[in-house]
Amino acid sequence: MSLLDRIDECRRWDRAGYRPFRIADKPLGWVTHGFAQRLADFPNVFRVGEASVDLSSDLTDFASRSAAVAEVLGRFKGEGMIKGWRNEPYPVGLDFYAPPLLQMERAAVPLFGARAYGVHLNGFTGQGRDLKLWVGKRSKSKHTAPGKLDHLVAGGQPLGLSLMDNLAKECAEEAGMSAALARTARPAGFVSYVTEREEGLRNDICFAFDIDLAPDFRPNNIDGEIEEFYLWPIAQVMERLRETDDFKFNVALVNIDFLVRRGYLSPDEPGYVDIVEGLRL
């Protein structure tokens, strides 16, 4: 086992099993050939071709696209095809900063291989060899990655919030942190990947934030999503990352990015270039 195994978990994808999902001739994601066949039952919404699946060009704006897709997804939900329905609309578009082309239930986004965004907070205290990182253990009742190790705070990026506002909201819900404290977090880039998971094709950008916390800080989970928090020496985090897949797949990637940025990995060690190249698409 090695850190490269964690990287490889974030690039498991056989493109031959997919065809592009497009809106207005622009590629927005990827659908499996099997799912494409299911979409062919809704010709007013999806034009299913051999080489691609296109959203109907009769759907020309955010509202009509979102409503038409929601109707199809409601049918799939009724058939038990979409698991872990969250009632969280996610934006789907070409560019993070442009108005989205439609919104879609979060649990369905991986079925379309569309890009989604999230915020991940590395919470630590101390520095160098003495740095300790906050680690959360996800509730066993969570639909995705139950019982896996997580960040101090992490969450999906919904419509209508800035990343920093979303981070502050998640900090309150997941760790009981004040807005003033949350806003001392500093952005630190992102990791990105396309990888096959049980829920579909995850095509994500995870924005990383770092927060330097006081030694006496204690998180307090409010929303029940985190069962327990640990404050681990960075060497222990590295060992768990290397030896196990206990961390949720994308949390591991953001953690490795943290190790790279803060000098815990040596570029003189074989594998370093592959690891760093694997952090972003």
Place this chain on the structure above:
Amino acid sequence: MSLLDRIDECRRWDRAGYRPFRIADKPLGWVTHGFAQRLADFPNVFRVGEASVDLSSDLTDFASRSAAVAEVLGRFKGEGMIKGWRNEPYPVGLDFYAPPLLQMERAAVPLFGARAYGVHLNGFTGQGRDLKLWVGKRSKSKHTAPGKLDHLVAGGQPLGLSLMDNLAKECAEEAGMSAALARTARPAGFVSYVTEREEGLRNDICFAFDIDLAPDFRPNNIDGEIEEFYLWPIAQVMERLRETDDFKFNVALVNIDFLVRRGYLSPDEPGYVDIVEGLRL
């Protein structure tokens, strides 16, 4: 002008103007069609085809490949075709950690579009808004990028040294730093690019290191390559990066990576995703 202009300077490359340069059927770089025609004059060394240029398969080891290529390069040097000859052998290979397949004069590496490696040191004091970054001004007599702004310390990665040993050597030559001080530098990932420059196709990985310096530290250039050093507030560095191309092209990229890693750029600002994606190939 914006940071994206700096990124774009590191991805100026029209692939149609090149064909792959290969050794033992493995792609190692790119040569222009014009340069390929010049190489065709040396059929014992290069097999020039329409779709690729291959090193002769009669050259089967490091010594014979290096000697045969050196002879050709010596001819080109005599004709004035290779400018800025440095007498620095560079390793050329498939993987940074594997034994190189040959060595080649540094000034010729961009003619083959082969990957080269370097070390770049972000030297700073203070933190947050009060951080100041050391900036060097390159000597006007340097062959590449005379008079441009540079790091506190940066240098190419030669054969036979670890990155950290090379960094310590460059720290002594370029800034008069003790080995003990240099070795407090911490690795922080890398940037990478393929871009057309006057000297040819630069296909580089620049390993970034950060060093947190005392407020009274003063660099002292020994080798004459840096004319003057400045200690600039981070806001001034950002303004120069945004508004001018005063920084050497790859120094700008490593500086932008520093701004991203340390939270000086906001992911809520349009362009951020493009900028971060442009930091590595």
